[in-house]
Amino acid sequence: TCVLWLEEVSSTQDVAKEKELPSGCVVVANRQLSGRGRRGRRWFSQEGGLYFSLLLRTAPIRDEQTITLVAAHAVCRFLQKEGVHASIKWVNDVYVKGKKISGALAERSKDKLILGIGINVNQGSFPEDVPAISMRMVTGKEYDKKRILLELLGFLEEDIRLLMNKGFSPFRDVIEERLLFLGEEVIVEDAGDITVGLLHHLGEDGSLVILTADGYKRILAGDVSLKS
Ligand code: BTN
Known part of the structure; x- marks a missing residue:
């Protein structure tokens, strides 16, 4: 896999946009000074989390929203394997115990689709006004972020391939099962x-x-x- 791992960036989304990288490459950072979420929101990116952007050049994906929903599902499948049960808050957020553990953001820039994922991994706590949780806060374990990245990428690539080949229909039921607030x-x-x-x-x-x-x-x- 092509991985560019940096210490600190403004946003991995911008680095992935600016650099001439081949499709499938990933830009990762330990910290982001201006990590962003959907609708211009801020994504808190302190040390301990995993922040990356996957560059997809060939993706014939029409709408950015569907890919973030599928990405949130891939994150849930990965977390499940790690013993963390997560739900999807439509359309791109992953929640555990009522708090946000991960989020996805897809942005288009010319022929590129940049899929950004933030996942809280080893943070011990968050400021009181940030309703977030990390994998470590759930399980008490400390994680190797390199392993997390590679395994998570495996789930993401598998699901993106399925989305491109078969469309959204294989995902509807499994995503609905994880949907936060269903029936409420x-x-x-x-x-x-x-x-x-x-x-x-x-x-x-x-x-x-x-x-x-x-x-x-x-x-x-x-x-x-x-x-x-
Ligand atoms: C959201 O909560 O609306 C989505 C959050 C996406 C955060 C990730 S972290 C890596 C990439 N770089 C960014 O600036 N944002 C995404």
Whole structure:
């Protein structure tokens, strides 16, 4: 595998965009000064976590959102193998015990698709206002980040290949099984547009289907939270 492992960067997404790397290469950093998440949010990137961007040049993937959902699923499969049971908070977040352990972000730049993954591995704690958890905080173990990277890449590559060959349908059921808030009353917020209802199921295309007072509504983008 082609891996460029750096100590500190602004964001591995930017390094992967700027460098002329072959498809399949990975840019990893121990720290990011401006790690970012979806919708311009910040991704807390202190020492101890694993932060990487996988460069895909050939990916004929139309929508960035589906690949982040599939990536979140690959992270869950990896975590399961490590004895950590995780759920997917639609569309790109991985949660354990109500806290975020990992997130995925896909960005396009010309002919490149850059899939960024952040996973909390060896951090011992987080600031109080950051609702996050690490693998170590769950299991009490310290992990070798090189091993984590290589094994996680195995799951990711397998799932991305399946997505490219067969589309989203092989993932629908398994992702729905891991979906956080399934069958619960939720609020979905998308750029000021609010939908309230029961998280009914995951659509064939990976969209969220919400049962509202006016019937079923298909959600293609937004942030889901539990209705309190
Ligand atoms: C999210 O929570 O919305 C996604 C978080 C993605 C974070 C990863 S860490 C590696 C890569 N570099 C970044 O700046 N972001 C992604």
